Amino acid sequence: MGKENVLLIDQDFQPLTEEECQNLKPIMKQFMESYIKHKDTMELDKWLALELRNNLDRLSEDEAKKISQEIIDSLKTDEESRESLKNAVKQGRSKESWFASQVKNATSRMGTKQTVNYLQELDESISTSNQRLYDTILTKSNSISQNPNLDGFIAEQYHAQTFNMNAKASGSQYRAEVLEPNGHGYGKNSVDIVIKDTKGKIVRKYQSKYCKDSKSTKRAFDHGDYRGQRKLVADGQEELIKNASNVIESPDGVKSNSLSKDDALKMRDEAQKNGKISNLDLNQCNTKQIAMNIGKQVGGAALQGAAIGVGMDIAQKIWRGEKVEASEEVEIALKSGADMGVKVAITGALKVAAEKGIVKSLEGTPAGTIANIVHVAVENTKIAVKVAKGEMTVKEGMNESEMTTVSVIGGLAGMAKGAEIGTGIGTIAGPIGAGIGGFIGGTVGYMAGSKVGDMAVEGKRKLTSIVKEKIKLGTSKISSKIKDNCVTRKLSFWFS
Secondary structure, X not given: OOHHHEOOOEOOEOOOEHHHHHXXXXXXXXXXXXXXXHOOOOOHHHHHHHHHHHHOOOOOHHHHHHHHHHHHHHHHHHHHHXXXXXXXXXXXXXXXXXXXXXXXXXXXXXXXXXXXXXXXXXXXXXXHHHHHHHHHHEOOOOOEOOOOOHHHHXXXXXXXXXXXXXXXXXXXXXXXXEOOOOOOOOOOOOOOEEEEOOOOOEEEEEEEEOOOOHHHHHHHHHOOOOOOOEEEEOOOOHHHOOOEEOOOEOOOOOEOOOOOHHHHHHHHHHXXXXXXXXXXXXXXXXXXXXXXXXXXXXXXXXXXXXXXXXXXXXXXXXXXXXXOOOHHHHHHHHHHOOOHXXXXXXXXXXXXXXXXXXXXXXXXXXXXXXXXXXXXHHHHHHHHHHHHHOOOOHHHHHXXXXXXXXXXXXXXXXXXXXXXXHHHHHHHOOHHHHHHHHHHHHHHXXXXXXXXXXXXXXXXXXXXXXXXXXXXXXXXXHHHHHHHOOOOOOHHHHOO
């Protein structure tokens, strides 16, 4: 099967083939026409449950009702999240800030383990941080060090590792490192902490002094030669010592967390008296920054998805000229924004196709997640039509597309359904959502009539060409977002 009739996302992955699209087509048409026929005589949830049972014999009445409600609830959440994000932006907030508030809401109801799973990329960072703290606190014989200056060593590792967690969370290239002796003890005036770039070049050096008070700390600095090193002191002492700071900071503004002398002593005492070693956890890293960075990554995924236009092309190929009895009603729904029923019908059809094995990449996918894909696809189709009409610039269209995906993922985060969040992000904002979404969006466009469908394709191509160009040039903010996106996979192959 050639490149012209397969949505090539990766050499080993095909979210939707033209054959699957052809088999999906009659199901979508049936669902849409049935919805229009019954929309004034049956409640939406009851109609959907009945239609699901008509197409899936094995479904019990209760199972059909459950799926129906899940789809409708997910789409309602999508709509509410979209409005919430729009209102936040109108008030001057960024979409990343709004997303961070959704994540905070979600993690406030989770245990630490669930939160770590949710923030997957921090898992390794936290583990590494804890191991390095353990290495600092434990002696070679695996017993607790009784060094009275242990709190100072703990402070150095604390600053380095909280900096690294915050740097990773914000996508910064810089990493901090505690310079430890290699069997010869610490040298006079030796550097305590360094910050390096990706090439290993030291960009900043720090001398750390955790004395009992500011006078003692100042005296310690005065008795040494620390030229070329920045002063790191306990929280609360920085204002009393010239050119001192209570955190380490990279050139791009990432900082460690501050640590007071008392807290460093508590960590030392716990280790020496009780054998208790304090671990770094998510309470000690910048969760807001982590959440905002995830929001940026989701936005990058939306732009990345905009560059995949094959799904829309297949929709044009198999739907153009097709007569759909419900076309006028679908067009009105898209224009007015009162398109809940349209989205429900499309989602129901897609769920049936997944259960029947027609769309293999969606087999086993929760109905709510499929609804999220449909919501993004339909909203992006409306955006594409506006771009084609000149009612919206390409730049505005790309921004709206970002906001659509961010609002959906943010809504999912706010629901706090544990593992579903991770799988949902991967499916909606990843290759499956991008590949299938293009076909779904094109289908809805042509269901509203050939004129609307053609405009959707035209608008989509404008968005696609601009995003591809930006990515290839590698000079735009869009390119930076996509390069940093955790969902990115073999971009050079995608756009070849």
